[in-house]
Amino acid sequence: MLKQVPHKIYLTEEQMPKQWYNLRADMKEKPEPMLNPATGKPAVKEDLYPVFCEKLAAQELDDTTRYFDIPEPVLDFYKIYRPSPLMRAYNLEKALDTPAKIYFKFEGNNTSGSHKLNSAVAQAYYAKEQGLTKVTTETGAGQWGTALSEACAYFGLDLTVFMVKCSYQQKPYRKNVMQTFGASVVPSPSNTTKAGRAILAENPETGGSLGCAISEAVETALHTENCRYVLGSVLNQVLLHQSIIGLESKQAMEMIDEYPDVIIGCAGGGSNLGGLIAPFMQDKLLGRANPRIVAVEPASCPSLTRGRYAYDFCDVGKVTPLAKMYTLGSGFMPSPDHAGGLRYHGMSPILSKLYHDGYMEAVSVRQTDVFDAAVQFAKLESILPAPESSHAIRTAIDEALKCKESGEAKTILFGLTGTGYFDMTAYDSYLKGTMKNVIPTDEQLEENFRKLPKVNG
Amino acid sequence: MLKQVPHKIYLTEEQMPKQWYNLRADMKEKPEPMLNPATGKPAVKEDLYPVFCEKLAAQELDDTTRYFDIPEPVLDFYKIYRPSPLMRAYNLEKALDTPAKIYFKFEGNNTSGSHKLNSAVAQAYYAKEQGLTKVTTETGAGQWGTALSEACAYFGLDLTVFMVKCSYQQKPYRKNVMQTFGASVVPSPSNTTKAGRAILAENPETGGSLGCAISEAVETALHTENCRYVLGSVLNQVLLHQSIIGLESKQAMEMIDEYPDVIIGCAGGGSNLGGLIAPFMQDKLLGRANPRIVAVEPASCPSLTRGRYAYDFCDVGKVTPLAKMYTLGSGFMPSPDHAGGLRYHGMSPILSKLYHDGYMEAVSVRQTDVFDAAVQFAKLESILPAPESSHAIRTAIDEALKCKESGEAKTILFGLTGTGYFDMTAYDSYLKGTMKNVIPTDEQLEENFRKLPKVNG
Numbered sequence: 001m002l003k004q005v006p007h008k009i010y011l012t013e014e015q016m017p018k019q020w021y022n023l024r025a026d027m028k029e030k031p032e033p034m035l036n037p038a039t040g041k042p043a044v045k046e047d048l049y050p051v052f053c054e055k056l057a058a059q060e061l062d063d064t065t066r067y068f069d070i071p072e073p074v075l076d077f078y079k080i081y082r083p084s085p086l087m088r089a090y091n092l093e094k095a096l097d098t099p100a101k102i103y104f105k106f107e108g109n110n111t112s113g114s115h116k117l118n119s120a121v122a123q124a125y126y127a128k129e130q131g132l133t134k135v136t137t138e139t140g141a142g143q144w145g146t147a148l149s150e151a152c153a154y155f156g157l158d159l160t161v162f163m164v165k166c167s168y169q170q171k172p173y174r175k176n177v178m179q180t181f182g183a184s185v186v187p188s189p190s191n192t193t194k195a196g197r198a199i200l201a202e203n204p205e206t207g208g209s210l211g212c213a214i215s216e217a218v219e220t221a222l223h224t225e226n227c228r229y230v231l232g233s234v235l236n237q238v239l240l241h242q243s244i245i246g247l248e249s250k251q252a253m254e255m256i257d258e259y260p261d262v263i264i265g266c267a268g269g270g271s272n273l274g275g276l277i278a279p280f281m282q283d284k285l286l287g288r289a290n291p292r293i294v295a296v297e298p299a300s301c302p303s304l305t306r307g308r309y310a311y312d313f314c315d316v317g318k319v320t321p322l323a324k325m326y327t328l329g330s331g332f333m334p335s336p337d338h339a340g341g342l343r344y345h346g347m348s349p350i351l352s353k354l355y356h357d358g359y360m361e362a363v364s365v366r367q368t369d370v371f372d373a374a375v376q377f378a379k380l381e382s383i384l385p386a387p388e389s390s391h392a393i394r395t396a397i398d399e400a401l402k403c404k405e406s407g408e409a410k411t412i413l414f415g416l417t418g419t420g421y422f423d424m425t426a427y428d429s430y431l432k433g434t435m436k437n438v439i440p441t442d443e444q445l446e447e448n449f450r451k452l453p454k455v456n457g
Numbered sequence: 458m459l460k461q462v463p464h465k466i467y468l469t470e471e472q473m474p475k476q477w478y479n480l481r482a483d484m485k486e487k488p489e490p491m492l493n494p495a496t497g498k499p500a501v502k503e504d505l506y507p508v509f510c511e512k513l514a515a516q517e518l519d520d521t522t523r524y525f526d527i528p529e530p531v532l533d534f535y536k537i538y539r540p541s542p543l544m545r546a547y548n549l550e551k552a553l554d555t556p557a558k559i560y561f562k563f564e565g566n567n568t569s570g571s572h573k574l575n576s577a578v579a580q581a582y583y584a585k586e587q588g589l590t591k592v593t594t595e596t597g598a599g600q601w602g603t604a605l606s607e608a609c610a611y612f613g614l615d616l617t618v619f620m621v622k623c624s625y626q627q628k629p630y631r632k633n634v635m636q637t638f639g640a641s642v643v644p645s646p647s648n649t650t651k652a653g654r655a656i657l658a659e660n661p662e663t664g665g666s667l668g669c670a671i672s673e674a675v676e677t678a679l680h681t682e683n684c685r686y687v688l689g690s691v692l693n694q695v696l697l698h699q700s701i702i703g704l705e706s707k708q709a710m711e712m713i714d715e716y717p718d719v720i721i722g723c724a725g726g727g728s729n730l731g732g733l734i735a736p737f738m739q740d741k742l743l744g745r746a747n748p749r750i751v752a753v754e755p756a757s758c759p760s761l762t763r764g765r766y767a768y769d770f771c772d773v774g775k776v777t778p779l780a781k782m783y784t785l786g787s788g789f790m791p792s793p794d795h796a797g798g799l800r801y802h803g804m805s806p807i808l809s810k811l812y813h814d815g816y817m818e819a820v821s822v823r824q825t826d827v828f829d830a831a832v833q834f835a836k837l838e839s840i841l842p843a844p845e846s847s848h849a850i851r852t853a854i855d856e857a858l859k860c861k862e863s864g865e866a867k868t869i870l871f872g873l874t875g876t877g878y879f880d881m882t883a884y885d886s887y888l889k890g891t892m893k894n895v896i897p898t899d900e901q902l903e904e905n906f907r908k909l910p911k912v913n914g
Contacts, residue, residue, distance in 0.1 A: 006470045007536040013463045079464040080544075080839050087537075091611075109566045111841045111876070153836040154548075173630075173881035180835055180884050378637055379610040382537050384568045419568070421878045424630035427637050 008085040009252040016083050017247040018070055020240045023278045023350060024063035026285045031063070031236070031353040032324035035311060040455055043321045051218060051320075052237075053228045055126045059237040068240060070122075071129075077121045077154060081110035082244070086252035087416075091380040093400070100403035102396055103258070104416040105249045105276060106383070111177070112147035114386065114418030115272050116232050119241035120144070123230040124151035134158040134227040136220045138188065138213030140167055141341035141388070142174030143418060144232030149181035162188035162216045166207030166336065174422050188213035195219050195317035209333045210344050215317025222319075233269025234314060234323075234348050242275025249413060250279045260291050260413035262399055266391035267295040267304065267362070268341050270348030276415040277360070284359060293360040294399075295351065296391040298370070299439045300338040303328050303347045304355055304362035306440075308449050310456045312346055322453060325352040328440075329448025335438035339367065339426030340387030365394045366437045371430040373397050374420070386418035387426055464547065466709040468540040474704040475527055477697045480735045480807060481520035483742045488520070488693070488810040489781035492768060497912055500778045508675060508777075509694075510685045512583045516694040525697060527579075528586075534578045534611060538567035539701070543709035544873075548837040550857070557860035559853055560715070561873040562706045562733060563840070568634070569604035571843065571875030572729050573689050576698035577601070580687040581608035591615040591684040593677045595645065595670030597624055598798035598845070599631030600875060601689030606638035619645035619673045623664030623793065631879050645670035652676050652774035666790045667801050672774025679776075690726025691771060691780070691805050699732025706870060707736045717748050717870035719856055723848035724752040724761065724819070725798050727805030733872040734817070741816060750817040751856075752808065753848040755827070756896045757795040760785050760804045761812055761819035763897075765906050767913045769803055779910060782809040785897075786905025792895035796824065796883030797844030822851045823894045828887035830854050831877070843875040844883055 024030055033042035048057035059068065070078070089102040107115035127135050135157055139145030145161040152159040161183050168175060168187040175185045188208045189196035195215035199206060206212075214231070221229035232238060253259060263280050265273035273295055283289035295304055303326045312327040314320040327346040334343045347355075354360050374390035376397070377383070385393060396414040403410050420427065429435045481487055490499035505514035516525065527535070546559040564572035584592050592614055596602025602618040609616040618640050625632060625644040632642045645665045646653035652672035656663060663669075671688070678686035689695060710716060720737050722730035730752055740746035752761055760783045769784040771777040784803040791800045804812075811817050831847035833854070834840070842850060853871040860867050877884065886892045 007533075008470070010467050013465070076464075077839070111835070111839055113878075117839075150839045154839055172885075173878070176881035176885045176888070177841060177878070179888055180832055180841065180881075182836065375637055378568070379639065382534070382568055382574075382607045382611060384634060384637065421570075421630070421634070424633035424637075428629075428633045431633070431636055 005088055005256050008087050009255060010085050011083040011248055011251060013079050017244055019067040020070055021067055021243040021247060021278050022065055022240050023281055025066040026282050029357060031349040035322040035455060037322055050222055051229050053127050053130045053132060056123060056237050059240055060235060071125055074121050074125045083248050084109060086249055089381055092377060095380050096397065096400050096404065098400040098404040099407060099409040100400040101411045102400055103413045105245055106416045107245060108416060108419035111150055112143055113421065114143040115242060115245055116144045116147035117150060118244055119232060119238045120147035120151040122241040124155045124157055127228055128155040128157055132226050132228055134224060135230050136160045136217040136227060137230050138162045138210060138217045140164045140210045140343055142167060142171055142422060145178050146174065148230065149178040149183040153181040159183040160220060161185045162213040164188055164208040164210060164213050170425060171422055188216050190216060193219045209316060211316035211330050214315035215319050218319050233271035234346060236350060238271045239274035239348055239350055242271050243278040245275040246278040246280060249276065258411055259289065261410040262292045262294060262412050264294045264296060264392050264395050264414040266342060266388050266417060267297050269344045270351040272415050272417045274348050274351055281359065294395055295360060295362040296395045297362060297364050298338060298342050298391065299364040299366045301334040301343050302364040305364045306445060309352060309356050310452050312452055322455060323349050325349045328445060329451055331451055332448045337436040337438045340423055342388050363395060365391055368435055368437055370394050371435060384420045385416060386420045387423050389417040462545055462713050465542040465544050466712060467542050468705055468709060470536050473540050474701055476524040477527060478524055478700040478704060478735050479522055479697050480738055482523040483739050486814060488806040492779040492912060494779055507679055508686050510584050510587045510589060513580060513694050516697055517692060528582055531578050531582050540705050541566060543706055546838055549834060552837050553854065553857050553861065555857040555861040556864060556866040557857040558868045559857055560870045562702055563873045564702060565873060565876035569600055569607055570878060571600040572699060572702055573601045573604035574607060575701055576689060576695045577604035577608040579698040581612045581614055584685055585612040585614055589683050589685055591681060592687050593617045593674040593684060594687050595619045595667060595674045597621045597667045597800055599624060599628055599879060602635050603631060605687065606635040606640040610638040616640040617677060618642045619670040621645055621665040621667060621670050627882060628879055645673050647673060650676045666773060668773035668787050671772035672776050675776050690728035691803060693807060695728045696731035696805055696807055699728050700735040702732040703735040703737060706733065715868055718867040719749045719751060719869050721751045721753060721849050721852050721871040723799060723845050723874060724754050724804065726801045727808040729872050729874045731805050731808055738816065751852055752817060752819040753852045754819065754821050755795060755799050755848065756821040756823045758791040758800050759821040762821045763902060766809060766813050767909050769909055779912060780806050782806045785902060786908055788908055789905045794893040794895045797880055799845050820852060822848055825892050825894055827851050828892060841877045842873060843877045844880050846874040
């Protein structure tokens with residue numbers, strides 16, 4: 001009986017979704033609009049054109065079109081590494097002695113090592129289609145930069161990646177992978193931009209931050225011909241592209257007559273979580289089902305659980321439009337002891353709105369507890385998870401253990417966003433017992449909140 | 458028409474082979490037997506029992522049983538990461554403008570990053586089944602050590618890995634992965650064994666070699682209770698387990714009405730090549746088909762193309778049985794400029810015999826040509842290949858280019874054994890233009906040949 005569901009469910013290439021799903025179309029209350037920081041007024045497509053290519057700007061602002069066709073060349077690329085498997089964690093279930101059924105959607109079986117490729121391919125394609133020759137971006141842990149390098153190599157676009165300096169130094173191999181795919185990788189803050197120079201002038205020894213790298217990438221795009229900026233998370237367009245994760249998951253679960261009671265995803269900027277939950281949240285919004293949806297974030301970067309729901313800049317240099325989101329303040333930086341990604345100061349405006357309106361829950365987990373879960377999972381399921389993904393594993397295990405107590409045979413679905421091959425320094429410190437849990441104090445957070453833009457009143 | 462074959466063909470878990478295929482059963486002339494070095498006589502099962510667990514010793518010596526059932530627990534583990542996809546390199550074909558159809562069997566989508574897991578799971582299972590509590594092994598590039606760490610964590614066995622010292626130092630992350638799965642990793646040569654101490658006494662600064670690490674692992678197994686030694690390549694048992702690669706490939710090709718004209722695999726000890734070609738070689742041996750079979754080895758470690766077909770030790774310390782194989786001499790070490798694996802001095806006795814008898818071809822390729830192919834492939838197919846696998850890519854590209862000249866629409870199948878995430882130092886030196894091609898001179902080889910065991914007469 002136990003073994004009647006296979007370990008992995010793959011859709012065929014024909015069964016793969018041909019459209020992305022735009023969650024906003026089904027939200028009765030829409031996320032608050034982006035604001036043009038110069039005027040304080042809602043941004044229109046034309047405000048975004050200098051930064052984003054046109055089709056992406058349109059996707060960014062469109063909160064009524066329910067489905068977008070996935071362009072044929074994007075589908076062709078997807079077929080190199082998709083559909084990704086929906087897997088059943090039989091060994092974990094057994095080890096936990098839980099009546100819960102634990103499924104996970106595994107997005108790590110591609111060279112970028114994560115789900116990030118889903119949006120990178122789309123964004124590179126639209127840039128190419130518009131006749132651009134170059135794009136810029138930033139990367140922290142390096143998964144997004146790798147994904148975009150792959151996509152740009154495939155579509156023949158030049159790419160400059162501003163890589164957060166501490167990550168650039170700690171993860172030379174990540175840099176090498178991007179270079180192998182032909183990208184230029186610049187440690188951020190750098191002397192190549194005004195934003196970078198300003199930050200360096202203030203703090204020459206800084207290890208950089210995502211917010212700062214974003215400023216540099218946007219500035220470079222604005223000053224380079226035939227060039228635009230692309231971003232791997234937070235944005236509505238990214239959640240749209242990532243909806244393929246959830247669409248495939250739901251379809252695969254239907255094939256085995258399952259529907260999740262709880263859906264769990266790690267949340268940094270929200271790209272994975274937003275994609276994973278999309279069709280399930282649709283069911284919830286339309287009253288067709290009522291699964292619990294749980295965002296898991298690091299205790300060291302707790303935007304949903306301890307942030308403010310307010311308008312904020314998406315970057316440190318304050319060159320981007322203002323977005324209403326849960327934020328720790330655009331100047332917030334997690335402790336250097338924080339490993340891996342999930343270090344962005346804000347959260348996807350879509351997810352922020354849904355959370356604010358009570359459609360989902362959020363928990364924060366401590367780093368060492370996350371790595372406890374990661375190592376347990378690795379040994380049982382023979383997949384070395386990324387630190388980011390392991391936040392979801394932690395909470396999935398916790399939920400399964402609750403089921404053990406209550407005797408409920410719940411169906412749990414979590415997102416295993418990627419693999420941890422480039423995060424061995426963090427694993428090493430965990431194994432050696434030197435890993436720390438550094439959690440921001442209320443005072444630190446308050447100080448950042450005081451710097452939130454005036455537009456919040 | 459072009460797009461009628463999907464990019465990837467996955468068998469279902471039900472379609473997965475339930476038996477391994479033992480190529481020796483169909484060889485009219487069998488590989489020469491292993492010799493007990495003490496007596497000079499063919500080794501019998503009992504000679505191997507101190508080193509290998511009993512079922513594996515039986516598999517090692519069995520050249521008549523055609524199929525072995527894959528034990529249920531091994532199948533269960535396989536289902537975590539298998540079946541692996543058979544993929545069509547559409548973009549590579551297009552870029553080469555070749556009429557050839559290029560397929561590859563991709564074994565890299567698992568945490569070990571290579572096909573090595575296929576035999577690791579089997580060997581760990583049989584050790585556990587026999588009531589052993591511990592195994593030892595060696596690892597060079599680290600793929601085998603990682604694979605075995607995963608398998609031992611899964612089956613609950615202790616593991617000590619002797620890791621070639623230069624690799625231990627150059628690839629700390631590989632070590633960390635093994636440790637994450639609970640393995641003890643010892644740089645080799647070490648002071649923990651007689652063999653290691655002897656080598657260190659002679660050359661304290663040595664970076665180690667696979668042959669030396671094998672000696673240490675075997676010695677440790679012999680002197681530890683409830684412990685045996687396991688090896689990731691060369692052995693007949695390993696080729697047996699790896700036959701799943703070829704069996705799946707053949708089955709997937711049948712599903713799309715294809716049969717390869719040329720089958721190409723990289724060859725170090727022969728585990729991947731032997732597995733990939735198994736059922737196709739069967740066709741050849743039984744006169745059912747006549748595909749070309751091409752072994753690709755590094756010019757810096759050219760056992761088939763420049764070695765002697767002779768009895769030799771499998772290790773430097775000369776503690777193992779003698780095997781008749783193509784060998785560069787057990788003291789041979791490739792130049793430190795040689796990156797990645799494929800650095801073993803010998804070659805699987807089965808493959809050696811088949812090559813000797815004219816059933817397959819062999820070519821050697823230069824390192825920089827291999828990386829040319831690796832980077833071209835990465836950009837087109839969005840998979841970062843291992844240096845080892847890239848040897849096969851090189852030759853597949855060369856064959857496809859020949860097809861372009863001749864206008865023949867041949868069907869090419871090559872083995873993409875793994876991913877290169879832990880090999881970025883080598884990619885970096887390639888990208889920087891500092892990678893060298895160091896090829897042994899005839900004199901160097903002759904010097905090693907003179908030291909071949911006396912039993913060769």
